[in-house]
Amino acid sequence: MKYTLKKFVSMIVTLVVVSLCVFLAFNVLPGDPAVRMLGLEASPELIAQTREQMGLNDPFLVRYFRWFIAFVQGDFGTSYSYSVPVAGLVANKIPITLTMGLMAFVITVLISIPLGIVTAKYENGILDRIINVSNQIVMAIPPFFSGILITFVFGLILRIFTPGGFVSYTEDMGRFVRYLFFPSLAVALPKISMTVKMLRGSLIDEAAKDYTRTAYSRGNNTNGVLYRHVLKNAMIPVITFLGMALADMVAGSIVIEQVFSIPGISRILLTSISNRDYPVVEAIIMGIAVIVIVVNFLVDVIYRIVDPRIGIE
Known part of the structure; x- marks a missing residue:
């Protein structure tokens, strides 16, 4: 308390x-x-x-x-x-930006956790090396450029979605979510790479500790040790990172909105900055700051619940 x-x-x-x-x-x-x-x-x-x-x-x-x-x-x-x-x-613009940030977070969790486990489980294997090289490439690419590449490949070449064909959530929720998938993916890609790298390192560190050898000596197989013992402890720093990344992804969605011509907060923000409409700019910046600070607070509380040793002096 x-x-x-x-x-x-x-x-x-x-x-x-x-x-x-x-x-x-x-x-x-x-x-x-x-x-x-x-x-x-x-x-x-x-x-x-x-x-x-x-x-x-x-x-x-x-x-x-x-x-x-x-x-x-x-x-x-x-x-x-x-x-x-x-x-x-x-x-009416806030739900668009928040939805993008939340979708990016869900995409990050669903992709990065399995990949992190696979790379740690098959350390130094071919798959591990391929994923590590891919991570380095993705982390080196700015999100807005990833958005341009995604638009070119999935929008213009494969025609999976129509660039600029945004549909509001007030018109069709299903099409709204489907259109936001690719912008959300552009926001999520760097976080996926970082999370995979962090989880891999954390799993490898935990696997080298004494309690892991004790678990093996009791007859547990590799999967049993990994999922029952190692993963729980390895996830503690990853949970903290993902919590902070959630707030960052909401803020990062503002940049990606411009790439995909999404009428979210970014359009009003840029127009207001150009027109020196300071009340609008102040409100948006403070709104983003509140999201970041509150999410970080919740992450600290959850981190304390997961690991009661945190905060004990």
């Missing part, structure tokens, strides 16, 4: 620090939000009145705490460009 409480407090402090950095970053940039909202032809009187209405004349800390409290309550402000609440602007 003490360990969980300590991690929870650390999570809250981290969120506050990140929110302060985000708010500060967009407040020191040149430009007047009132002018961006009204246009360059607005009169000085109207600009001054708008600044007062927006609270821009208040001290920095007052504006920060007002923004932070509103963010916690689900009020992300009003878009400068569209003059509508930010929450409504991004609400």
Whole structure:
């Protein structure tokens, strides 16, 4: 309980620090939000009145705490460009990005765990060497370039899917999920390679320990030792890595959305950055930060449950 409480407090402090950095970053940039909202032809009187209405004349800390409290309550402000609440602007885009991240995570788990076990079981064999070389190649390729290759091979040559033929989840959930499979695969590929490499090394290390030899001496065969004893211990660091990778894959989905022309958070984010629509950019960045920090907190808690030795001083 003490360990969980300590991690929870650390999570809250981290969120506050990140929110302060985000708010500060967009407040020191040149430009007047009132002018961006009204246009360059607005009169000085109207600009001054708008600044007062927006609270821009208040001290920095007052504006920060007002923004932070509103963010916690689900009020992300009003878009400068569209003059509508930010929450409504991004609400229907969030499920797309989150679905991609979750699908990438599931693909990573389903592919990497069996491959990691196979490479460790047949260490230094032909299959192990082929997978290791493939891992090195995949890890050297940036996800966005993997997305381009996947689009070219599976979309243009094999015609398994139609590039740019995105279907919204509100229209057809089945086609929505099928289209997101290949973008999710592009996000997952580097994580698959890293997970396979990590699991292989962890399994080999655990297999060399004394308890493994004891298990063999009791009459267990290779599969029995591997699946009943070694795999459980070897998975502990892998679970931590996968937990952190989940948050990273949600963030990485934003980049891949551009490659596959998916109307997710990325389109609004890039447009808002170009238009200096800071409330939208702040909301998206803070949303991503919250996902990353909360997932890391949950991973720490799960890690403590799996291995009670963690946190014991």
